[in-house]
Amino acid sequence: MTxxxxxxxxxxxxxxxxxxxxxxxxxxxxxxxxxxxxxxxGVAGLLLTMGLWQMLASTGQIDQVIYSSPWDVATSGKRLxxxxxxxxAFRSTGTLFLxxxxxxxxxxxxxxxxIGWYSRVDALLDRFLxxxxxxxxxxxxxxxxxxxGLGSKSRIIIVCISAIPPILINTAAGVSTIDRDHLRLxxxxxxxxxxxxxxxxxxxAIPTVIAGIRQGVLFGxxxxxxxxxxxxxxxxxxxxxxxxxxxxxxxxLVGALSLGLAAIILTAGLRAIENRLDRWRT
Amino acid sequence: xPRHNASMVAVAAVPGSVAPAxxxxxxxxxxxxxxxxxxxxxxxxxxxxxxxxxADAREFxxxxxxxxxxxxxxxxxxxxLTDYNSxxxxxxxxxxxxxxxxRAVVFQHASLLPWRTVARNVSYGLELxxxxxxxxxxxxxxxxxxxxxxxxxxxxxxxxISGGMQQRTNLARALALETKLVLMDEPFGALDALTKETLQxxxxxxxxxxxxxxxxxxxxxxxxxxxxxxVLVMSARPGRIIREVVVPFPRPRSRDxxxxxxxxxxxxxxxxxxxxxxxxxxxxxxxxxx
Numbered sequence: 001m002t003x004x005x006x007x008x009x010x011x012x013x014x015x016x017x018x019x020x021x022x023x024x025x026x027x028x029x030x031x032x033x034x035x036x037x038x039x040x041x042g043v044a045g046l047l048l049t050m051g052l053w054q055m056l057a058s059t060g061q062i063d064q065v066i067y068s069s070p071w072d073v074a075t076s077g078k079r080l081x082x083x084x085x086x087x088x089a090f091r092s093t094g095t096l097f098l099x100x101x102x103x104x105x106x107x108x109x110x111x112x113x114x115i116g117w118y119s120r121v122d123a124l125l126d127r128f129l130x131x132x133x134x135x136x137x138x139x140x141x142x143x144x145x146x147x148x149g150l151g152s153k154s155r156i157i158i159v160c161i162s163a164i165p166p167i168l169i170n171t172a173a174g175v176s177t178i179d180r181d182h183l184r185l186x187x188x189x190x191x192x193x194x195x196x197x198x199x200x201x202x203x204x205a206i207p208t209v210i211a212g213i214r215q216g217v218l219f220g221x222x223x224x225x226x227x228x229x230x231x232x233x234x235x236x237x238x239x240x241x242x243x244x245x246x247x248x249x250x251x252x253l254v255g256a257l258s259l260g261l262a263a264i265i266l267t268a269g270l271r272a273i274e275n276r277l278d279r280w281r282t
Numbered sequence: 283x284p285r286h287n288a289s290m291v292a293v294a295a296v297p298g299s300v301a302p303a304x305x306x307x308x309x310x311x312x313x314x315x316x317x318x319x320x321x322x323x324x325x326x327x328x329x330x331x332x333x334x335x336x337a338d339a340r341e342f343x344x345x346x347x348x349x350x351x352x353x354x355x356x357x358x359x360x361x362x363l364t365d366y367n368s369x370x371x372x373x374x375x376x377x378x379x380x381x382x383x384x385r386a387v388v389f390q391h392a393s394l395l396p397w398r399t400v401a402r403n404v405s406y407g408l409e410l411x412x413x414x415x416x417x418x419x420x421x422x423x424x425x426x427x428x429x430x431x432x433x434x435x436x437x438x439x440x441x442x443i444s445g446g447m448q449q450r451t452n453l454a455r456a457l458a459l460e461t462k463l464v465l466m467d468e469p470f471g472a473l474d475a476l477t478k479e480t481l482q483x484x485x486x487x488x489x490x491x492x493x494x495x496x497x498x499x500x501x502x503x504x505x506x507x508x509x510x511x512x513v514l515v516m517s518a519r520p521g522r523i524i525r526e527v528v529v530p531f532p533r534p535r536s537r538d539x540x541x542x543x544x545x546x547x548x549x550x551x552x553x554x555x556x557x558x559x560x561x562x563x564x565x566x567x568x569x570x571x572x
Contacts, residue, residue, distance in 0.1 A: 181389065181391055181393040182393060182395065184363065184389070184393065185389065185393045185395075185406075186410075187363060187381055188361060188363065188381050188386075188387045189381075189386075189406060189407040189410050190381055190382075190383060190410055190411070191410050195410055199395070199406070199409075199410075200395065203395070203397040203398075204397070206397075279439065280396045280397040280398075280439045280440070280441065281396065281441065
């Protein structure tokens with residue numbers, strides 16, 4: 001183990017204490033973990049938490065009805081699966097999510113491109129979009145129900161209004177930011193405005209757009225749960241809501257954890273796509 | 283303007299003399315000033331002051347001047363990227379009032395599009411011309427890439443190659459267009475000394491084989507002489523052309539030339555023009571030649 005210079009005695013009043021080179025290096029040195037070490041520690045952390053939780057629940061230190069326990073979650077998951085509730089709930093939630101995300105991306109990217117490219121459109125919509133982006137859009141659910149009723153149409157709208165703003169705003173920002181050197185290059189080589197959009201603005205915007213989609217996916221999942229809670233109690237969100245009302249907290253956690261897992265898988269998938277499209281960056 | 287003779291004695295061009303008609307590129311009485319508003323007062327900043335010179339169709343003209351003398355602005359005017367207040371720039375009989383298909387620019391920073399490979403960066407200008415088939419573009423790109431010695435790196439992305447190779451790509455992109463005039467804005471300014479010399483040597487060989495006019499901006503005296511048929515020396519702001527020097531050394535030139543007494547004499551003559559106060563001092567030597 002290397003010792004850091006925190007043990008340097010503070011005896012002198014010099015403003016800039018002189019350190020030997022070796023000491024300086026030890027200050028900035030980062031601890032480098034190997035891949036396996038990271039995985040082992042990660043799993044250990046998980047097991048430790050679960051073990052502690054299970055122990056507290058088993059010994060009655062915490063109330064199992066309220067706090068559940070890992071074992072309770074596992075058996076709840078098994079029970080829900082055997083009752084044939086889990087798979088249809090997943091299918092329903094998955095369909096809602098995918099349909100809504102497809103609509104959101106299909107709407108937000110072209111609109112974001114228009115806003116990013118035409119500064120007049122940007123100026124026109126800027127205030128409205130800022131408010132819409134900043135507000136908790138779930139607050140609009142009563143209006144949406146009043147407009148579209150208690151069916152899948154309302155659920156889709158709720159997910160879309162959650163996911164569209166981050167994708168839209170990131171796309172617009174990506175398209176509107178053009179490197180000055182690239183602008184000069186394009187003008188010199190006689191690029192038309194359409195060329196500039198096609199060959200400079202859009203390719204340059206890809207990283208920002210994907211970052212926006214990743215944000216949109218997370219907001220979309222929030223929207224999915226909210227939609228299923230408040231509109232018709234369907235899918236995983238509905239399952240969580242109903243289990244909570246009957247104090248089956250193990251089942252609540254089954255729902256929450258599976259959504260978390262879905263979020264992790266989706267984010268990892270998007271990162272893989274990003275790496276493919278982004279080979280040109282270091 | 284007096285006819286230049288190829289003696290060691292540099293021939294001065296009197297600023298303000300009218301460029302002879304019928305030259306390939308002629309810049310005549312060019313003035314440019316920026317107006318800055320400071321509070322209510324308007325301040326005029328003269329950048330180019332009565333610039334007049336001309337070049338032949340195969341001439342390599344280097345424009346030498348201290349930083350901030352307006353030499354890049356002059357190049358931008360010829361490229362059609364910047365307006366000027368008065369005067370005229372005529373290229374092959376046509377006045378310049380915007381970017382055109384008859385010119386190509388090599389930028390100071392490589393300005394490569396990072397999402398395009400080397401080959402696709404080189405083809406960029408050709409694609410935008412919309413005049414050539416895919417096959418034609420591919421042939422021209424291949425030719426330009428071999429000209430600058432980038433074979434084998436066609437499918438690399440800019441971040442995967444060195445600064446010198448990025449500048450080669452920048453050069454190839456301009457050369458692929460096969461324009462009659464190429465404008466180069468200190469293309470080797472940011473490179474390390476060794477890479478810079480290599481690229482100068484290669485560019486010098488290209489000039490011998492290529493049939494086009496070039497305007498090359500630099501603040502490096504040796505570079506200006508080594509590459510140029512003619513050196514235009516500019517003063518600090520407001521930029522004026524204080525001397526027009528015909529470089530007397532025949533082509534093809536080699537690196538050995540830069541070791542010769544005649545070369546050194548011309549270098550110190552130009553240094554005296556740029557640095558009248560510190561001429562001859564060793565420190566100025568080192569500062570200006572790198």
